[in-house]
Each structure stands twice: as C-alpha cells, then as structure tokens.
Amino acid sequence: MLAQTLRAYSTAARRRPFQVAIDGPAASGKSTTAKMVAQRLGFDYIDTGAFYRCVTLAAMSKNLDPSDPSNVQKISDLAFQSRIGLKTIFADPVLNADKTLSTPASLPTTRVFLDSKDVSLEIRTGSISKHVSAVAAIGPVREAVLQKVREIGAREDTGDNHGSDSSSAGLVMDGRDIGTVVLPKADLKVFLVADSRVRAMRRLEELIRNGADPSKENLDLDVVQQDLERRDELDRTRKVSPLRKAADAMELDTSNLTIEGQVDEIVKEVEKRRGVPTQH
Ligand SMILES: Nc1ncnc2c1ncn2[C@@H]1O[C@H](COP(=O)(O)OP(=O)(O)O)[C@@H](O)[C@H]1O
Numbered sequence: 001m002l003a004q005t006l007r008a009y010s011t012a013a014r015r016r017p018f019q020v021a022i023d024g025p026a027a028s029g030k031s032t033t034a035k036m037v038a039q040r041l042g043f044d045y046i047d048t049g050a051f052y053r054c055v056t057l058a059a060m061s062k063n064l065d066p067s068d069p070s071n072v073q074k075i076s077d078l079a080f081q082s083r084i085g086l087k088t089i090f091a092d093p094v095l096n097a098d099k100t101l102s103t104p105a106s107l108p109t110t111r112v113f114l115d116s117k118d119v120s121l122e123i124r125t126g127s128i129s130k131h132v133s134a135v136a137a138i139g140p141v142r143e144a145v146l147q148k149v150r151e152i153g154a155r156e157d158t159g160d161n162h163g164s165d166s167s168s169a170g171l172v173m174d175g176r177d178i179g180t181v182v183l184p185k186a187d188l189k190v191f192l193v194a195d196s197r198v199r200a201m202r203r204l205e206e207l208i209r210n211g212a213d214p215s216k217e218n219l220d221l222d223v224v225q226q227d228l229e230r231r232d233e234l235d236r237t238r239k240v241s242p243l244r245k246a247a248d249a250m251e252l253d254t255s256n257l258t259i260e261g262q263v264d265e266i267v268k269e270v271e272k273r274r275g276v277p278t279q280h
C-alpha cells in the first residue's frame with residue numbers, strides 16, 4: 001500500500017507540463033486562441049509558424065528563392081544557423097473588488113527575434129507569406145525548426161514566461177504538425193477550421209491594423225483569400241509533415257465563434273482533462 005502511494009506521488013512529481021497542440025489552416029485563429037488559452041491557464045506559448053517565417057526572411061534577405069532547387073542546401077544551412085527567439089508578454093491578472101483574481105481580456109503579444117533583431121512585423125508581410133510554405137516544405141528546414149522548438153519547449157518546462165520562477169503548468173503550441181509530429185502525445189489536440197472567406201476577411205483586417213495600405217499594395221479580399229488557399233494546398237500536399245488533423249484531435253470551427261467563445265471551449269476541455277478547475 002505504502003509503495004503504491006509513494007509510486008503515485010513520484011509519478012505526479014515527474015508529470016510533465018500539460019501540452020495543448022493547436023493546428024489548422026492559415027488564419028483559422030490558431031495563434032490568437034493559443035495565446036489567450038495560455039494566458040487564461042498560466043501556460044507557456046510557442047508559435048511555430050514564426051520559426052518558418054524567420055527562416056523565410058533570412059533566405060529572402062540573401063535573395064535565395066525557395067522555389068529554386070539549387071537553393072535548398074543554402075536555405076537549410078540558414079535554418080540551422082539562425083538564432084530564433086520568442087517572447088510572449090502576458091497581461092497580469094485583474095484584481096476584483098472582492099479581492100478575487102480574474103484573467104484579463106487583453107490579447108498577449110508575441111515578439112519574434114531573428115539573430116537578436118525584432119522581426120515581429122516584418123515576418124507577417126505579404127512577401128514572406130508568399131514564400132513561407134515553399135521554405136517549410138524543405139525537409140532539413142523542418143528538422144532545424146523541430147530542434148529549436150524542442151529546445152525552447154524543454155526550457156519552458158523548467159521556468160515559465162509568466163514572470164515567476166516556478167515551472168509552468170503547461171504549454172500551448174500552434175502550427176501545422178503539432179498534434180501529428182511535434183507533440184504526438186499532447187494531452188489535448190485541437191484542429192481549428194473556418195470558412196476561407198471569413199479567414200480572408202479576418203486576415204485582411206489584421207494586415208490593415210498592422211499598417212498595410214490596400215490602396216498602395218496589391219491587397220484585397222480576393223488576393224488574401226487566394227494566398228491563404230494556395231498556402232493551405234501547399235501545406236496539405238507536401239511530403240514532410242503535411243497539415244492534417246490528428247486522429248485524436250477535436251475539431252473546432254471558428255467561423256461563427258467569437259475569440260472568447262473559442263478560447264472558452266478549449267479552456268473547458270483542458271479543465272475537464274486535468275481535473276483541475278482554473279480561475280476565470
Ligand atoms: N472568432 C474570431 N472572430 C473574429 N476574429 C478572429 C476570430 N478568431 C481569430 N480572429 C482574428 O483572425 C485573424 C487571424 O487569426 P490568427 O490567430 O492569426 O490565425 P492563425 O494563427 O491560424 O493564422 C487575427 O486577426 C485574429 O484576431
């Protein structure tokens with residue numbers, strides 16, 4: 001009996017942080033949802049798409065066209081050499097009048113660094129979006145990103161980015177192959193989808209919010225929708241780690257949901273699986 005109890009305690013002590021894997025097509029709401037879920041639960045957050053976007057920026061800065069097979073080796077080398085860092089700034093909990101704490105509604109922001117330079121906005125521009133799927137289809141580039149993401153993930157296991165020294169209770173990671181390749185044993189896998197016109201409208205609004213000028217750039221709803229659909233097709237049909245829903249993933253269509261609504265669904269599911277109700 002005592003041995004059994006001790007074994008149960010030591011298993012609990014060794015339990016790794018709760019892992020949430022979020023995958024889905026472009027602009028389905030992955031990163032917004034993932035960040036908010038992480039903020040609500042006090043988990044860490046890793047945006048894997050940012051890594052592929054950084055490698056694409058590094059390649060474009062050296063005029064390496066990813067569709068030219070003679071550049072594959074150079075782009076792969078760049079992927080291994082580039083130092084990529086993420087910093088997510090979570091808002092502090094709100095202190096209510098009755099002295100209870102609730103989670104702020106504001107969206108956390110993620111800064112992305114490529115070789116120490118803040119490239120957070122640069123990696124979201126149209127020219128990077130246009131080439132990123134070709135870069136992400138290169139096998140060694142995926143190996144390099146996987147290595148970096150796993151290193152960061154292992155670090156997050158021993159110290160969170162919510163401003164305390166204690167280790168974080170969990171990790172939310174989003175991308176295309178998180179549930180299938182990166183975290184195949186994730187405790188919760190979510191596959192987000194949304195109508196492609198809705199996704200295009202949301203992405204266009206986001207680009208304008210970030211300073212894009214549709215009257216100067218070739219940017220309208222049809223152009224954005226075509227870009228998302230073209231990228232999804234490339235991501236779904238590539239040989240290495242294609243975009244697909246893991247067999248054990250829960251699918252969530254965000255077309256008619258609010259951001260709060262989709263976050264609530266996932267937080268509820270995490271609480272159910274952890275058996276630990278969290279504060280709201
Ligand atoms: N349910 C929703 N309602 C309205 N806008 C949303 C919703 N979910 C996400 N968005 C917005 O859609 C855009 C794309 O979302 P994002 O999280 O960047 O998607 P992804 O990471 O899948 O590319 C963002 O501007 C985000 O704020």
Ligand SMILES: Nc1ccn([C@@H]2O[C@H](COP(=O)(O)OP(=O)(O)O)[C@@H](O)[C@H]2O)c(=O)n1
Pocket residue numbers: 025026027028031048049050052053132133134136174175176177178231235
């Ligand atoms: N885990 C991942 C994440 C992104 N990617 C690639 O990186 C691209 C950009 O990802 P992203 O998440 O930043 O893109 P959006 O959905 O935000 O537009 C995707 O279109 C994929 O080609 C991938 O292949 N695997």
